[in-house]
Amino acid sequence: MSGAIQKQGLSRNVIRFLALSPIILLILGDALLFQQNSDWRTFPILIFYIFLIIRYKIAANTTFLICLALFLFMYIHYIFSDPKVFATRYPLAPFGEKMAEWLYLFLVIGVIQKWQE
Amino acid sequence: MKKLFRFSKPKIFVSLICIVLFILPFFWLHTNELELGGDSSRLYMYDPDSFMQSDSLYSIEPGGIGALRSDQAMLPFLFLLKFFYFIFHSSYIVICLLNSLKLVGAFLFMYLIVVEILKKHAQENKMLLVEIAGILAGLFYTFSPSGGESMQFSLIVHNQVFLNPMVFYLLLRFLISQKNKYLWFAILTTLIFSPNFTLVVPSVYAFFPLAFIFLGLYVTFCLGKPLPLRKIFGGIILFLGLHAFHLIPTIMLIFDPGNILNTRIFDRSSIQNVGVDYFSSVVLHSMVTKSFFYSYSIPQTQWTVFIAPLSIILGFLISRAREKTFTLIALFFFITTFLQSANITYLGNAMYKMLFYIPGFSMFRNFPGWFMYVQTFFYALLLGYAFFLIFSKLKERIVYISSILIIGVFVFNSWKFISGQILRQPHRGTNNVSTIIQMDPAYEKILSYLRNLPDDGKIFDFPLTEFGYQVVPGLNRGAYIGPSPISFLTNRSDFAGNPILDPFSATLHNLIKEKNIDGIKRLFGLLNVKYIFYNSDPRAYEEFFPDVPNTVLLKLLPDSASLANLVDKIIGEKVVNFGTYNLYYADKNYYLPHFFVLTSVIPYDGKKIDLIGQNTSFFVDTKLTDPRIGYIDSQLCTQVLSSCKEGEIIYESDIPTITYQKINPTKYKVIVSNANAPFFLIFSDKFHTSWKAYMTNQEAEKLKIQGRYFDGRIQESYHENIFLNNKTFETLNMKSLPEAQHFTANGYANAWYITPGDFDGESNYEIIVEMTQQRAAYIGLIISFISIIIFMIYGVKILKNSALHQ
Numbered sequence: 049m050s051g052a053i054q055k056q057g058l059s060r061n062v063i064r065f066l067a068l069s070p071i072i073l074l075i076l077g078d079a080l081l082f083q084q085n086s087d088w089r090t091f092p093i094l095i096f097y098i099f100l101i102i103r104y105k106i107a108a109n110t111t112f113l114i115c116l117a118l119f120l121f122m123y124i125h126y127i128f129s130d131p132k133v134f135a136t137r138y139p140l141a142p143f144g145e146k147m148a149e150w151l152y153l154f155l156v157i158g159v160i161q162k163w164q165e
Numbered sequence: 166m167k168k169l170f171r172f173s174k175p176k177i178f179v180s181l182i183c184i185v186l187f188i189l190p191f192f193w194l195h196t197n198e199l200e201l202g203g204d205s206s207r208l209y210m211y212d213p214d215s216f217m218q219s220d221s222l223y224s225i226e227p228g229g230i231g232a233l234r235s236d237q238a239m240l241p242f243l244f245l246l247k248f249f250y251f252i253f254h255s256s257y258i259v260i261c262l263l264n265s266l267k268l269v270g271a272f273l274f275m276y277l278i279v280v281e282i283l284k285k286h287a288q289e290n291k292m293l294l295v296e297i298a299g300i301l302a303g304l305f306y307t308f309s310p311s312g313g314e315s316m317q318f319s320l321i322v323h324n325q326v327f328l329n330p331m332v333f334y335l336l337l338r339f340l341i342s343q344k345n346k347y348l349w350f351a352i353l354t355t356l357i358f359s360p361n362f363t364l365v366v367p368s369v370y371a372f373f374p375l376a377f378i379f380l381g382l383y384v385t386f387c388l389g390k391p392l393p394l395r396k397i398f399g400g401i402i403l404f405l406g407l408h409a410f411h412l413i414p415t416i417m418l419i420f421d422p423g424n425i426l427n428t429r430i431f432d433r434s435s436i437q438n439v440g441v442d443y444f445s446s447v448v449l450h451s452m453v454t455k456s457f458f459y460s461y462s463i464p465q466t467q468w469t470v471f472i473a474p475l476s477i478i479l480g481f482l483i484s485r486a487r488e489k490t491f492t493l494i495a496l497f498f499f500i501t502t503f504l505q506s507a508n509i510t511y512l513g514n515a516m517y518k519m520l521f522y523i524p525g526f527s528m529f530r531n532f533p534g535w536f537m538y539v540q541t542f543f544y545a546l547l548l549g550y551a552f553f554l555i556f557s558k559l560k561e562r563i564v565y566i567s568s569i570l571i572i573g574v575f576v577f578n579s580w581k582f583i584s585g586q587i588l589r590q591p592h593r594g595t596n597n598v599s600t601i602i603q604m605d606p607a608y609e610k611i612l613s614y615l616r617n618l619p620d621d622g623k624i625f626d627f628p629l630t631e632f633g634y635q636v637v638p639g640l641n642r643g644a645y646i647g648p649s650p651i652s653f654l655t656n657r658s659d660f661a662g663n664p665i666l667d668p669f670s671a672t673l674h675n676l677i678k679e680k681n682i683d684g685i686k687r688l689f690g691l692l693n694v695k696y697i698f699y700n701s702d703p704r705a706y707e708e709f710f711p712d713v714p715n716t717v718l719l720k721l722l723p724d725s726a727s728l729a730n731l732v733d734k735i736i737g738e739k740v741v742n743f744g745t746y747n748l749y750y751a752d753k754n755y756y757l758p759h760f761f762v763l764t765s766v767i768p769y770d771g772k773k774i775d776l777i778g779q780n781t782s783f784f785v786d787t788k789l790t791d792p793r794i795g796y797i798d799s800q801l802c803t804q805v806l807s808s809c810k811e812g813e814i815i816y817e818s819d820i821p822t823i824t825y826q827k828i829n830p831t832k833y834k835v836i837v838s839n840a841n842a843p844f845f846l847i848f849s850d851k852f853h854t855s856w857k858a859y860m861t862n863q864e865a866e867k868l869k870i871q872g873r874y875f876d877g878r879i880q881e882s883y884h885e886n887i888f889l890n891n892k893t894f895e896t897l898n899m900k901s902l903p904e905a906q907h908f909t910a911n912g913y914a915n916a917w918y919i920t921p922g923d924f925d926g927e928s929n930y931e932i933i934v935e936m937t938q939q940r941a942a943y944i945g946l947i948i949s950f951i952s953i954i955i956f957m958i959y960g961v962k963i964l965k966n967s968a969l970h971q
Contacts, residue, residue: 091510108486116475119478137508159481159495
């Protein structure tokens, strides 16, 4: 598929954008549409991303750019919330907390990628 | 010259920061104020000498019924505090000095670590950036909430704020340079601050295993150097030898069935209740966000938290592929963040929970509290590296400006801590009562009076608190709430709260509820309570504390007037009063001395109805006028007395006269006269098989008497507190009474059934009652003493060699 896209003359950045958009949307969907986190969503998304890394040879820095985006979501929610919102996960984890978990996971993936580059 | 200036500028800046950090804590308190409260209290800062005498020399809890425990690890630290107290004669200065040490040590050693690691990877012309990155990482670490928020109510383990980076730095230098002097100083540090290096302190296991693995990997994997294994082995041996004085007693307790340490580590139901269930409740409040965003929960400063995570992400973006050191630090940052948050996926959470079934892991049930220091350490390290990578891409002028801005943001974010407001937060659940107090001279007078009392009777404290704490209001609107200063500073046992009263706390509450004054007096007698300490100041009760820490008592006696009414009914004569602090005798008709001989035995069917020991409400049922009653489990009783039957009272008429003397909390001398028939000797300290009654086979000593009870049938000598003299080990060659004659009486106390046959028909003899676990402390001290001599000789040799090389 990537070969086909490249033949059509799409730049590397566009490929990266097309590949990564679903990931960002899936993460946002997971954080915004569901009240509770679930490993049944988290791990398939991560596996899908790892598949994209292998398939489209996504660089570690791209993963860190996703981290930057996740960080921004997390930060914006954090500064516009009362500190008490982040005092407990009970009964529901706030949006920023879900983003923090995703940030952690993507940082780990990014560091592993960087090591392998 | 220019080069020297460029080199020395950061050093001057570092020195200036250290001076500011050193001075800072002196502004947190006024010269007449103290901050002593908290779970483990900091009474050792108030009076280190008395604390040592009461708490740290002996393997017996200073308060209540004298349970077995070990706190010998405090000794070297107490000597250090005694030294400073001797110089300054001020608790205020000692408290401020320790806080200064924490701030300066945390900053300086984190700075040194970052510089040490980065300089291996930086070119000569980047050394300035290395220094700046080190300073920023040091400030980030020092001002972080993990060190700052726990400054109030700080436990002794809070010293890890500076000890972790200090020992880490010394070991790093040792492994890189292979010079023994660094290892020597690292071991010396662990000795001086040995309370932070005991077997049962979770902070040791939270930080050092990870730190050692990191250091090993860094030296071998990143620097490609071999590990000096022989030197490391020698260091471990020296460490064990120096720390033997607390390691040996603690090991004895860990393998002592029934001890709380043993239960916590090996008992599966305890692991489930105290470990897994506790973890499950804590995990709800553990947030990954807090691992990235460090803030003091002030809305106005929340925006400042972006610097650290953003810099780290930028650092990752800039870093080269396969950058070993950065990757290694990142790996440890991830591990510690996982351990601190426990909320990285449900799978991660489930795996974490499983770790609690490893014996001993339940010590981490409050995992965020233990791993936050470790996570902050690796976070600061990673941040230092990230700053260096980012600054390497910037012009020097921009580096200066951005560094100043970052420092400004760090200070703004941590202003609550830097300004000392964190110490001035009120006690929770109180009417805005500060934790900082101005000590009431009246309270100091009563402590001094109690310290000089010649007898061995225990004290009951009113108001009775919920957590085993005593409340001491200050001259200001502040109060000390923590472990009883009477226990820890006067070398006397007192009952300051419900947990200390176990196994009788529920019974006492029922008696108060039923207004059973006779029952309360009888219970006090059974607990060897000779004095009642009553603080009549309403500020110690509902006025300042409408909820905690007098929760249960407030439900029964809702105000100071009803408490005063109860106290008035149960007290005997007044002994002394200073201000609102009153000391009364308990009712003498019910008082049972620390040692007594039974006049009647009441066998009962032992029921285990509480967590701590056997308890029934038997003592209120009896109407016997002589309180020298022994309630003994009928099964145990029949082992020595065939006439034992449940519900039938056995009267003992031919009883001897006894005279007793306290040598120290682990050793008592009992002189028995006119013992013509078998008798039960009761010792009102918590039953333990390590309490042994030794037959001295020597002529009974003539003791000077200061108290007579029951028409002189029980006499009390002046008590002493001799830790070491030529008689300390006198029982080593003595025979003890058989364990079959030793059992529990009155639900908690030690009882020995003694027959004339035990002493070859003699009627006058001497018994020494001794806690044999104290021997472990003595053995440990001897090993440590020998090790210290070797260690010091070795240290002198190292320094001499070092001076010669220079």
